[in-house]
Amino acid sequence: MLDRALGLHPSVALRPEPFGALAYHYDNRRLVFLKHPSMVDLVRTLDDHPDLRSALEAHGIAPELWDTYDRATTSLIESEVVIAR
Amino acid sequence: MTRLVDQMKSGLDAPICITWELTYACNLACVHCLSSSGRRDPRELSTAEAFGVIDELRAMQVFYVNIGGGEPMIRRDFFDIIDYATRSGVGVKFSTNGAFIDAERAERLAQMDYLDIQLSIDGADAVTNDRVRGEGSFATARRAMDHLAAADFGEFKISVVVTRENVGQLDDFKAIADSYGAQLRLTRLRPSGRGVDAWHDLHPTLDQQRDLHRWLLAHGERVLTGDSFFHLNALGESLPGLNMCGAGRVVCLIDPVGDVYACPFVIHDEFLAGNVRDDGGFTDVWRTSDLFSELREPQSAGACASCGAWDACQGGCMAAKFFTGLPLDGPDPECVGGEGEHALDAVTTVPRPSGDHSSPRPVPVVLGTSGLGRR
Numbered sequence: 001m002l003d004r005a006l007g008l009h010p011s012v013a014l015r016p017e018p019f020g021a022l023a024y025h026y027d028n029r030r031l032v033f034l035k036h037p038s039m040v041d042l043v044r045t046l047d048d049h050p051d052l053r054s055a056l057e058a059h060g061i062a063p064e065l066w067d068t069y070d071r072a073t074t075s076l077i078e079s080e081v082v083i084a085r
Numbered sequence: 086m087t088r089l090v091d092q093m094k095s096g097l098d099a100p101i102c103i104t105w106e107l108t109y110a111c112n113l114a115c116v117h118c119l120s121s122s123g124r125r126d127p128r129e130l131s132t133a134e135a136f137g138v139i140d141e142l143r144a145m146q147v148f149y150v151n152i153g154g155g156e157p158m159i160r161r162d163f164f165d166i167i168d169y170a171t172r173s174g175v176g177v178k179f180s181t182n183g184a185f186i187d188a189e190r191a192e193r194l195a196q197m198d199y200l201d202i203q204l205s206i207d208g209a210d211a212v213t214n215d216r217v218r219g220e221g222s223f224a225t226a227r228r229a230m231d232h233l234a235a236a237d238f239g240e241f242k243i244s245v246v247v248t249r250e251n252v253g254q255l256d257d258f259k260a261i262a263d264s265y266g267a268q269l270r271l272t273r274l275r276p277s278g279r280g281v282d283a284w285h286d287l288h289p290t291l292d293q294q295r296d297l298h299r300w301l302l303a304h305g306e307r308v309l310t311g312d313s314f315f316h317l318n319a320l321g322e323s324l325p326g327l328n329m330c331g332a333g334r335v336v337c338l339i340d341p342v343g344d345v346y347a348c349p350f351v352i353h354d355e356f357l358a359g360n361v362r363d364d365g366g367f368t369d370v371w372r373t374s375d376l377f378s379e380l381r382e383p384q385s386a387g388a389c390a391s392c393g394a395w396d397a398c399q400g401g402c403m404a405a406k407f408f409t410g411l412p413l414d415g416p417d418p419e420c421v422g423g424e425g426e427h428a429l430d431a432v433t434t435v436p437r438p439s440g441d442h443s444s445p446r447p448v449p450v451v452l453g454t455s456g457l458g459r460r
Contacts, residue, residue: 013174015099015146019092022101024148026176026199031101031148035089 001070005085006055007047012081014040023081032079039072043082090327093335096381099145100371101335102311104349105138107166108155108341109442112184115207115218117246117280117287119350120340122155123444128342132162134362138339139170141367149176149199153349155341155442158185164193171199180205180244182222183229191232195239203242203270204229209257213250217287234265242309244270247297248287255300259308270309271301276408276418277350278438284409294421295320316401316417319394330403333358333380337371345370347380350404353439387414394422401425410435 008014011026020034023043034040042059049055052073056066076082110125111118130138142150150170157163157179167177178201186194186202194200206226208214214223233241243262245251251258255271262269276284289297298317301310301324312326327335332348339345343361346352358377359370371377386392389400400406401417409418410432416424 013146013148015148017092017097018095019089022097022148026148026174029149029176029201033089 001074002053002056002066003051005049005051006073006077006082007085008043009080009083014044016040023076025080028080030079032076032081034076036072039069042069042073043076046082047085090329093327093331094329094381094383096334096377098372099147100337101147102151102331103142103147103337103339104151104153105339106153106155106341106349107135107157107163108160109440110159111155111182111444112159113156113182113219113222114444115279116283117207117217117248117274117278119275119277119280120153120155120352121278121438121441121443124442125155125159126342126440126442130341130343130361132165134343135162135166136169138343138361138367139166139173139175141361142170142175143173145368145371147175149178152177152179154180156182156184158190167197167200171197174199177201178203178242181229182218183226186229186232188232188235191229191236191238194233195236201242202233202238203244204233205244205246206258206261207246207248208251209254209261213254216250217248217283230265230267240266240268242268242270244272246274247271247289248274249289249293250287252289252293252297255297259304268307268309270311271314272311273313273402273405275350275402275404277404278352279443281408281435281438288419291419291421291423291426294419298324298421313402316398316405316419317421319398319421323397328397329399330401332356332403333377337377339367345374347376348404350402351407353407353436355407355436357439385414387412388428389414389416389424392416392422392424408436408438 013024015022020036021040023032023034042055046055056069073082106120108125108129109122111122114123158181170177176199180203183204204226206214207217211223245258259269274288294317298320302322306325314324315328318324318328336348337345338349345358347356358374361367386395389395403413405418406413411418411428416428418425418429
């Protein structure tokens with residue numbers, strides 16, 4: 001996953017909330033909770049980076065946490081909030 | 086997960102799930118109508134005011150709105166309102182009895198994006214349904230479903246309020262939904278609106294609640310529930326969804342005259358937070374009303390504090406307690422531990438819903454007169 005070019009699905013809107021954000025998918029009408037502000041920042045900028053790894057680096061996220069972010073991103077791909085570019 | 090639920094309990098900047106009853110006018114007179122609908126209220130929001138509400142919802146990033154009534158399609162500007170909402174990025178899911186969905190309107194609905202339709206039936210056959218919703222209402226709903234299917238609307242929803250009389254038909258409801266490629270939605274009967282009178286005869290028995298819990302667990306997320314059965318979590322395994330009362334925290338109701346209530350099931354002055362016509366509009370009501378601030382404070386477990394199931398059921402539904410005369414910090418009237426039944430025995434006075442919009446004509450169906458007494 002770390003080497004893949006990712007982006008926010010064009011039909012997804014993010015609404016900031018105290019815990020992170022709500023992601024709403026206008027096509028499948030699913031509501032997904034992003035439970036960490038850092039994850040929200042990451043998701044918002046995925047499109048600006050060639051792959052997930054460089055997005056994580058750009059956000060200054062420590063490499064020992066990358067696995068956790070990798071898993072969280074995988075789950076967002078499953079719910080179609082994030083897609084491969 | 087706990088952290089997220091705690092965050093939700095302290096309220097969000099905008100609701101997730103907002104119900105908007107467009108009119109109190111209705112062609113039916115269902116015995117359990119949560120808004121006691123029938124006659125139009127002359128103070129109903131105008132088209133321009135309705136557009137103003139949608140503008141606010143868009144600005145607050147409310148992603149979709151659940152439109153109901155009354156029968157919302159009775160409004161002459163119904164299509165104007167849902168067109169305006171969906172074009173504003175506020176998706177619409179509307180509930181209807183189907184009386185106004187003919188072939189032409191079904192085609193029109195099928196062409197719209199960001200639109201869901203929920204057709205209500207409360208029995209899997211005409212006899213069971215019509216006892217609650219009125220003569221001919223089952224055939225009407227089925228005809229509307231046929232029109233939507235013929236117009237290739239796609240996956241609409243069939244919405245059922247689970248009662249003592251239809252809880253044995255869950256497989257039949259599922260079969261009807263499957264036959265249309267529709268999705269089944271089951272919700273809880275509340276003693277709200279005209280339901281305040283019908284509830285005692287119609288709410289599922291304790292044994293039926295156990296069967297319902299098993300059925301819901303077996304069908305998982307494929308059957309929608311609007312998270313309305315979380316009081317059943319006290320039976321053991323938790324149902325999918327947020328296990329909490331969302332009133333004033335993630336949920337609220339806008340009624341046809343613009344009054345904002347904590348949830349669709351508490352149309353009573355005690356749960357009135359404000360009006361969309363007030364200065365500051367809906368946004369200020371949601372963010373600053375005293376009532377909603379209060380509901381976002383940690384709630385006491387009260388009489389349930391020593392019960393081992395509290396974490397699972399959270400004391401159940403505020404509306405169900407209120408309209409059966411029970412204290413809000415005690416057991417739900419349908420507490421699966423049987424505590425609600427004991428508490429109900431001690432109730433002497435029960436609050437009445439604030440508005441009765443029932444039509445003056447006799448209600449066509451009255452439970453209790455056909456040999457089905459209180460059981």
